Amino acid sequence: MTVQTAGSRRTIAAACPAAQRLGLHAGMAVAQAQAMVPGLHVWGATPEEDEAALRELARWATGYSPVVAPDPHDGVWIDIAGCAHLYGSEEALLEHLLGRLNGQGVTARAAVADSPGAAWAVARFRGGGVIPVGRSVDAVATLPVAALRIAPAIVAVMQRLGVERVGQLAAMPRPPMVRRFGKDVALRLDQAMGHAFEPINPLIPEETPLSTIAFPEPIGRLEALKDVVRRLAEDLCAQLLRRGQGVRRLDLILRRVDQKGANLRVGTARATRDAPHLAKLFDERLETVDPGFGIEEMVLVASKVEPLSETQTEARGIAGVSAPDVDMSRLVDRLSAKVGAHRVYRLEPVQTLVPERMARKVPALAPVTDATWPENLPRPTRLLDPPEPVVAMALLPDHPPALIVWRKVRHKVTHADGPERIAPEWWAGDTDGPSRDYYRLETDRGGRFWVYRDAPAAEGGRWWLHGFFA
Amino acid sequence: MSLPPRPSLSAVPSVTSATVAALRRQIERLEGGAQARAPLPFGIAGLDDHLPGGGLARGALHEAVEAGPAAEFAGSATLFTAGIATRLEGPVLWCLTRRDLFAPGLAAAGLVPGRIIYAEAGRDREVLPLVEEGLRERGLAAVVGEVTRLSLIASRRLQLAAEASGVTALLLRRWWTVAEKDLAALPSAAVTRWRIAPAATEPAPAPAPGLGRVQWQVDLVRCRGGAPRSWILEAYDATGRLALPASLARRPDQTPIRRAAAQ
Numbered sequence: 001m002t003v004q005t006a007g008s009r010r011t012i013a014a015a016c017p018a019a020q021r022l023g024l025h026a027g028m029a030v031a032q033a034q035a036m037v038p039g040l041h042v043w044g045a046t047p048e049e050d051e052a053a054l055r056e057l058a059r060w061a062t063g064y065s066p067v068v069a070p071d072p073h074d075g076v077w078i079d080i081a082g083c084a085h086l087y088g089s090e091e092a093l094l095e096h097l098l099g100r101l102n103g104q105g106v107t108a109r110a111a112v113a114d115s116p117g118a119a120w121a122v123a124r125f126r127g128g129g130v131i132p133v134g135r136s137v138d139a140v141a142t143l144p145v146a147a148l149r150i151a152p153a154i155v156a157v158m159q160r161l162g163v164e165r166v167g168q169l170a171a172m173p174r175p176p177m178v179r180r181f182g183k184d185v186a187l188r189l190d191q192a193m194g195h196a197f198e199p200i201n202p203l204i205p206e207e208t209p210l211s212t213i214a215f216p217e218p219i220g221r222l223e224a225l226k227d228v229v230r231r232l233a234e235d236l237c238a239q240l241l242r243r244g245q246g247v248r249r250l251d252l253i254l255r256r257v258d259q260k261g262a263n264l265r266v267g268t269a270r271a272t273r274d275a276p277h278l279a280k281l282f283d284e285r286l287e288t289v290d291p292g293f294g295i296e297e298m299v300l301v302a303s304k305v306e307p308l309s310e311t312q313t314e315a316r317g318i319a320g321v322s323a324p325d326v327d328m329s330r331l332v333d334r335l336s337a338k339v340g341a342h343r344v345y346r347l348e349p350v351q352t353l354v355p356e357r358m359a360r361k362v363p364a365l366a367p368v369t370d371a372t373w374p375e376n377l378p379r380p381t382r383l384l385d386p387p388e389p390v391v392a393m394a395l396l397p398d399h400p401p402a403l404i405v406w407r408k409v410r411h412k413v414t415h416a417d418g419p420e421r422i423a424p425e426w427w428a429g430d431t432d433g434p435s436r437d438y439y440r441l442e443t444d445r446g447g448r449f450w451v452y453r454d455a456p457a458a459e460g461g462r463w464w465l466h467g468f469f470a
Numbered sequence: 471m472s473l474p475p476r477p478s479l480s481a482v483p484s485v486t487s488a489t490v491a492a493l494r495r496q497i498e499r500l501e502g503g504a505q506a507r508a509p510l511p512f513g514i515a516g517l518d519d520h521l522p523g524g525g526l527a528r529g530a531l532h533e534a535v536e537a538g539p540a541a542e543f544a545g546s547a548t549l550f551t552a553g554i555a556t557r558l559e560g561p562v563l564w565c566l567t568r569r570d571l572f573a574p575g576l577a578a579a580g581l582v583p584g585r586i587i588y589a590e591a592g593r594d595r596e597v598l599p600l601v602e603e604g605l606r607e608r609g610l611a612a613v614v615g616e617v618t619r620l621s622l623i624a625s626r627r628l629q630l631a632a633e634a635s636g637v638t639a640l641l642l643r644r645w646w647t648v649a650e651k652d653l654a655a656l657p658s659a660a661v662t663r664w665r666i667a668p669a670a671t672e673p674a675p676a677p678a679p680g681l682g683r684v685q686w687q688v689d690l691v692r693c694r695g696g697a698p699r700s701w702i703l704e705a706y707d708a709t710g711r712l713a714l715p716a717s718l719a720r721r722p723d724q725t726p727i728r729r730a731a732a733q
Binding site (some may be wrong): 327328330331332334335338339343344345346347348349355358359364368369370371372373375378379380381382383384385409411414415416417440442443444445446447448449467468469470 | 538539540543544545546548549550552561563569570571572573574575576577578579582583584586587588589590591592596599600603604607609610667668669670671680681682684686687705706708
């Protein structure tokens with residue numbers, strides 16, 4: 001239990017769960033509490049330390065979402081829009097969050113709702129939980145008016161007038177209500193119901209390098225935005241140079257005149273502090289930003305940095321210098337900014353003979369191994385996935401086909417090679433099916449096909465076309 | 471001021487091949503672009519002699535289309551393109567839309583997996599920006615793009631980007647419908663356009679059935695500064711070298727046979 005002093009009055013600032021079970025609660029006079037519970041442990045409240053701890057907690061919560069803000073004196077906002085699917089669902093995210101908090105000995109309640117106001121109210125007055133999309137109004141209506149984040153004095157006035165629930169307040173005619181309780185109440189009501197937008201001012205960790213430009217006049221032209229990004233990037237890279245760091249992930253925050261905003265995020269494959277390169281990564285994405293009535297502030301945050309020592313990167317133009325190791329990281333960054341990082345990759349050989357599994361995607365800048373596929377086995381250059389059924393006719397059951405019909409076209413086979421038997425690999429999780437017999441066929445018109453029979457002819461194996469040779 | 475007397479017609483030096491070559495060099499210098507880049511020879515005398523400069527121009531745009539029974543899968547044109555990329559030095563960017571490329575097959579032309587970076591676009595029209603992005607990166611050997619639609623303007627853009635950086639652009643024309651097939655025949659700003667069709671392999675010796683060395687009918691359909699022509703060639707070996715088919719290169723001298731027939 002901690003104690004705060006207001007004038008000569010000493011009241012309880014906060015009480016631990018054990019104390020709450022004994023009937024003590026915040027706001028109670030200390031003398032009364034000590035009378036109720038003999039031998040009470042009392043500490044002086046330290047609001048500054050509480051606030052620092054709350055900021056620390058908010059910083060910890062950035063693991064869940066990049067947009068996190070401490071909400072003094074006892075809350076943390078987390079904007080989980082677009083983050084919940086990482087945990088499966090919003091419920092799973094809440095469970096994960098509360099589980100980790102409880103594990104650290106922090107008593108917490110959490111709620112998910114459409115608007116920050118509704119989440120605030122539900123977390124404090126209904127014990128938390130997930131409010132489905134569009135149900136904020138119903139969820140808030142039954143809560144006491146104190147759930148609206150309004151001054152205790154106004155709450156007392158409302159209770160005197162018999163207005164106890166948020167629903168009652170919402171049902172009142174708006175102009176008299178505003179006149180009686182003030183504009184602030186109406187705003188809080190709208191925020192809780194989700195009718196009014198409430199921005200969350202995200203906590204940016206202090207050590208994060210960032211650069212900001214606020215404009216005297218809002219800007220909106222694409223060329224102007226690109227120019228500003230270039231200047232921001234130069235400023236940021238100068239900061240990074242002093243720290244000996246390079247950036248791996250950049251966030252560009254655009255604040256619009258109407259308080260809405262847009263966040264753009266780009267990643268780099270390798271730590272860099274090359275300002276023109278970084279600015280270029282945003283070029284395409286900026287075109288998707290709707291400037292609305294104009295953008296009044298832009299912030300460029302290096303949200304993920306890595307140590308980057310100074311190295312000589314290039315010595316171009318020096319005669320006779322051939323660079324066997326070409327630095328591909330910038331190209332990979334630019335391509336990733338266009339199509340997404342998961343679509344820029346290299347393929348690495350896998351030790352297997354099953355065609356579908358012979359290559360594995362690895363990041364484009366993963367270390368290159370010398371491994372390659374066995375060269376003595378002819379393999380097609382194009383693979384049909386899934387294989388397409390063909391009708392094949394063979395002279396004898398175990399002979400290669402003499403004629404195949406694929407996509408209603410007959411191909412007469414002139415030469416054939418095979419069979420090459422590829423057995424299912426039980427150690428790789430294949431079901432214990434029959435093995436495939438592959439044949440290379442050449443048709444009278446020169447086409448070279450890779451076909452297989454999925455079981456021996458005696459077991460009624462069918463023919464499939466799987467690939468095309470050069 | 472008196473003009474020098476006009477030389478009489480007889481004094482004009484005869485137009486020799488050396489003069490033409492000098493003029494060509496001058497035009498190339500004026501045009502800028504690929505002046506200092508040695509072309510990439512195929513290693514076959516008949517083919518290299520026919521191409522202007524004695525090989526495939528580096529830092530330029532080249533196209534390959536497939537003809538044959540399964541042309542929409544472009545099995546041969548893929549390997550033809552991969553072989554060119556193999557013989558250039560450096561990493562290769564391969565831009566594609568459909569995932570039907572089978573990387574182990576490319577190793578047959580010597581294009582090892584460590585050299586290729588793949589970039590996958592969701593739609594056909596997103597491929598060209600990726601190709602162009604790659605062409606701006608000096609140090610790449612080649613950029614391979616699998617495209618269906620290529621307008622004259624877009625191809626000119628790629629050609630300029632390739633000239634500026636020296637990266638060779640290889641476009642593999644893909645098509646999936648009959649309507650799209652005709653698109654591949656439209657003109658473009660590419661320096662060369664190749665049409666590759668699989669040809670029947672050498673007939674194997676009688677007791678050994680099976681496929682022989684793979685052969686292609688290679689058509690040079692379009693060539694800036696050169697004439698169209700066709701060859702029958704043996705496909706790449708493991709180092710990405712084409713070869714003349716043994717039956718054509720090592721056949722007996724045909725002159726006495728023709729003379730005997732004429733008599």
